Amino acid sequence: MNGTTSTRPGIQLPPELFRLPEVEARPLAPIAHLTTFRIGGPADLVLVPETRAGLEAAVVAVRRAQIPLLPIGAGSNLLVSEAGFRGVAIKIGSGLMPVRVEGDRMVADAGRTLPELMRRARKEGLAGLEFAGGIPASLGGALKMNAGAWQHEMSEIADWVLGVNLAGVVVHYRRHEIQWLYRSARFPEPIVILEGGLHLTPDDPEAIAAREDAWHDSRRATQPLGEPSAGCVFKNPPGDHASRLIDLAGLKGKRLGGAMVSPVHANFIVNEGDATSEEVMRLIAQVREQVFRVHGITLELEVQLVGLGQGG
Numbered sequence: 001m002n003g004t005t006s007t008r009p010g011i012q013l014p015p016e017l018f019r020l021p022e023v024e025a026r027p028l029a030p031i032a033h034l035t036t037f038r039i040g041g042p043a044d045l046v047l048v049p050e051t052r053a054g055l056e057a058a059v060v061a062v063r064r065a066q067i068p069l070l071p072i073g074a075g076s077n078l079l080v081s082e083a084g085f086r087g088v089a090i091k092i093g094s095g096l097m098p099v100r101v102e103g104d105r106m107v108a109d110a111g112r113t114l115p116e117l118m119r120r121a122r123k124e125g126l127a128g129l130e131f132a133g134g135i136p137a138s139l140g141g142a143l144k145m146n147a148g149a150w151q152h153e154m155s156e157i158a159d160w161v162l163g164v165n166l167a168g169v170v171v172h173y174r175r176h177e178i179q180w181l182y183r184s185a186r187f188p189e190p191i192v193i194l195e196g197g198l199h200l201t202p203d204d205p206e207a208i209a210a211r212e213d214a215w216h217d218s219r220r221a222t223q224p225l226g227e228p229s230a231g232c233v234f235k236n237p238p239g240d241h242a243s244r245l246i247d248l249a250g251l252k253g254k255r256l257g258g259a260m261v262s263p264v265h266a267n268f269i270v271n272e273g274d275a276t277s278e279e280v281m282r283l284i285a286q287v288r289e290q291v292f293r294v295h296g297i298t299l300e301l302e303v304q305l306v307g308l309g310q311g312g
Contacts, residue, residue, distance in 0.1 A: 011044050011086055014065050022054030023047050031080060031089050034072050036136060038228040039277050040080025040306065043070065043089035052097040052109055052194070055090070056170065059192045062088045064168035070306060071192045073111050073138025077145060077230055081277045081307030090192075092140060097195070101126070105159060106198045110140025114147070117198070118212065127203035128157045130211040134219040136231070140193035145302075146185045150215055155180035159199040163191030170194070183235050183302055224264040228271040233284060234299040242299055243267035246287055249294040256283040281308055 018025045029046035032038050047062075049055035062069045068087030072078070092111040099117070100107040101124050108117055114132035117139065121129045131152035135142065143161055146154050160174050171191060179186035219225070234242040246252070246266035253263040258275030261283065262268040269280055288299050 011067070013045055013067065013088070014061075017045060017047070017058075017061055017065070017067075017088065020047070020054065020057050020061060022051045023049045023058050029089075031070075031072065031075075031085065034089070034091055035075035035078045035080060035230070036228060037075075037079055037230045037280075038271055039082075039275060039280065040078075041082045041084030043085040043087065045088045046091060047088060048091045048093065049096060055092060055096055055109070055111075056164065056194055058090050059164040059194070060168040060170070062090070063164055063166060063192070069192065071110075071140065073141040074113055074136055076136040076138075077141060077302070077304050079230055079277055079280055079303050079305050079308065081305075083307050085306055092138060094138070104200050104202055106200060107195065108139050108198075109195045110138060110143075110193045112139045113137065114139065114142055121200055122205055122208045122212065125202055125205050125208070126200035127208050127211075128198070128200040130208060130215060133212050134216055134223075134225075139196050143193055143196050144185060145183055146180050148183070149219075153180075155185070157198045157200060159197040161187070161191075161193055161197075162195045163187070163193045165189050165191050175199075222265055224262045224268050224270055227262070229262070229268045230303045232267045233269050233287075233301065233303050234267055235302045237297050237299065240297075241267075242291075245291050245295050245297060245299070249287075249290045251287055251290055254283070254286070256286070259283045261287065277308060 026046040028042045030042045032040040047058045049058050070085050070089040071092055072089055073092045094111045096109045099120055114135045114137050118129040118133040131150045135147050137147050142154050158175050162172050165171050236242050243266040251261050252266045254261045257279035258272045259279040260270050260272055262270050292298050
């Protein structure tokens, strides 16, 4: 194969992307099933690395070709347009390399889920990940978003991050080199995270399990865990909770097509089976408008949009 290949008009994909070692290439593959919302169209190409080396090679190749790249870990914070993603999506799966525990440090690839890592930490008698056990995110996504719950967040336990920059170069950043913000992290440059190191605290496994169980029970009672969603749609405004503001604005249970504001937790929009991204975006806009009308507060999105505007 010579030159480049085009899967849809407007984008050219180098042929080498289709023959990377230890990487499965899926042209025009759907990505809805790679997200917890179960919404969205195809990417021009989906790459599925089978090993940690394959992941690094795939990210480096796409970056060096200067093609738009969408890394997908657990896909738990994404809303994708029906038009899909114009570029290459890389599915960062779990278990591309063994989790390493060295004293009170844990090292894992970006695709490992937080519940997986929490269970491993408990087994090793290491505390610090209990808050994350109910967050359906990958390590890479959690570090990028500084994910958190129960007044804890990833910045408390992050030690270092390894990733690939826009030039296709592997870079390493320590915790103090990253600016940690509420539900976001600013690296010295844009990167796709390959792996991360966590600094945990030795503790009794039974005490760790007790905290995990308490938070799990609370989450199960207050969140729609069995329905497709992208988790919390909006960031909490300073000193308040988006769910409280949405609830007081009378929006719990509000439907628009197949999308609904969860009657269990007002900061979740759930896909009742056939919701489209357009319906979700229209519902987001209506929620923001009503909350501003009632409370005078503009809610900021936490969910990441792919192929869509910013809503509202």
